[in-house]
Amino acid sequence: MIRSTPAILTWLIAAAVAAPSCTPVGGERYSRKVAQKSLKKLEAPGIELGEFRVTKVVDGDTIRVDGLDASLRLLGMDSEETFKNEQDRRAVEASWTQYLKDKKGDSKRPIKAATPLGEVAKDWAKKWFEGVKTVRIERDHAAEIRDRYNRYLAYVFAEKNGTWLNFNVEGVRAGMSPYFPKYGYSRRFHNEFVAAQDEAKNNKRGIWEPGVKSFPDYAEREAWWNARGAFVEAFRKEAEGKPNYIDITHWDALQQLEALVGKEVHVLGTVGDVRIGERGPTRVTLARRMNNDFPLIFFDKDVLGTSGIMEWRSEFVVVTGVPTFYENKQSKQKQLQIQIDRASQIKLSEIPGLTAPTIAPTTAGP
Template sequence: MRAWGGVGLALLWLGLVGAGCDRGAIAETPVALAEATAVEAPPRDHAAESQKLLEEPDREGLLIGEFRLAEDPIVDGDTIRVEGVEGSIRLLSIDTEEKLRGKANRAAAERDFAAYLEKKRGNAIRPQKAETPMGDQATTFAESFFEGVDVVRLERDDPKEMRGQYGRLLAYVFAEKNGRWTSYNVECVRAGMSPYFTKYGYSRRFHNHLTHAEAEAREAQRGIWSPDAKGYSDYDERKAWWEARAQFIRAFEHEANRRDDYVQLSHWDAEARLEERLGQEVTVLGTIGQIKTFKGLVRVSLNGARGTRFPIIFRDRALFRESGMARHAGEPVTVRGFVERYEKKDYRTLQIEVTQPGQAAFPALPWPNEETESKPDR
């Protein structure tokens, strides 16, 4: 049993509990702690040690632990802070609107909200994020939900997915309400503060809960689903986009469950698995990030765990143009190919080279032939 810096609680880390559940399976309650004993909080300068322990791969599991909320815990409707964890925590399966921060945006939104949203969208093919009054409401909802709460429980959706593209911890958060642990993520959707957010895949553990919560909120016209809401007006379009991505990711994960040559780059062990398969053929799943053109080649970087990038190499520029990579910037992609090592001076990496059409596959997006660019939310 270890004491966590700034937490004041002893944490028991569990192994791979429930990892074999089907996508639609419901986890009725959070992962149970076998034991939770109050201990004296160590000095705050032990926070770095706590952070290091959070990152240890052998501590993978659905349970992250129980933590005290930070002094100012609410960043916005889908992001919180707790003691003992460096940085903020991006809450899974929800995506609340951005709260109004600047005077100019607030004034423009109050003056003509429809025109404000239209300007924010501009000529973009995809729906865009914007600061809205609904973002303020979502933040207020979070503040109300956690009012009087001292300790929260954090859990993962997948034991191998720990942090998002921006390095933030990804989690479901539970607060004790009326003697039972209650999921903020689900209640946020039920209150109409967020849709069920499937852009990065369906929830493995709470898919049914979240689906039913959204249906309930829509039926009752709560929050973002109210015809009078000062929020995004394009949720049907957003949901169609997210659904296409989620189905694509689910199809890959279905294959990955029965094949060891499928590697999801967002998993913490992706690099080690690719090293083990050096010289062998694999299929990787990642999000298209930076695309750079060099003399004689194009390098497409797929975003992976903790800000890592996995290179996909095109030596034929015509093949790159035909591949669809540029049209799907920011979207998930699968690439089939042989893992090879590239070394030049101090630069050393694993990579896959694309030599023929059909090695890359993409989700069936609502905008199949448009040049698009999507930025990560987490």
């Protein structure tokens, strides 16, 4: 059974107040009044969400705060992973080079794996939050609330020696993470992140220190992430003042599409699942939330192939088309979708290492 948002909030507030007290960083649990106010803000659009207490540092770029049902995914950061098993620890000790080779396997893209620098980043974050009574949580955009895995997207600020500091930026400045524009440049702190990363690189801090056991392919990662970030930024600029330009990850994206049924829209998203239809159409999704992605429908397999969308899995595209409702004959449920009849409806992002297929020009018949 899926609870409605108000029901979830009621349950969370009750749990936050009634649950046995764990000891968060900074002291005792919130009062009922503060918990109610903060939790309601987290599920509503807005930039400033209020103050919370940190209860756990999960790793260098993920924390938990008092009373929430999910962790915070800290924007603009991508710290290396921490070890989850002894096997990986022993493999690193045996041969760092072989460990990385085994982890990458046949992947054509940089991979995520546990590293010693991931452990360093987690320890650094724990020390950074020591003595901090509360943190202030803010968003980058009012409509960007949670990520695909239900984590809250956030910047975290804490008062240190009388000054409020952005933990996300400070983590990059310390070399605990690169600046991470893989899902778009930071709207609010792009310049600060760039300056912080330059400072970390120039001073050879953290992941930028020669000889440390961190990912050796950051140049490749940065080229990939920046290409994606530039594509998203171009869409954002083109979308200014245009309600038919829609980011599929925004909390209200489906409502926007529903309001524009029958009219042309331009939708930004990353390519998710591809289900080839043997007898019927092929269904390609734009990633949104787990079990709640947005479908693109291809009836023509030649259009599917020449669009290049199958080679762009997990990468950004912009889809141009007309949203319609499809009604399942058996369940009678309606679902929003966009039908793709021409390869030109799919605009692929320019990604290092990927080559878009050449679309042959259409010639007139005799």
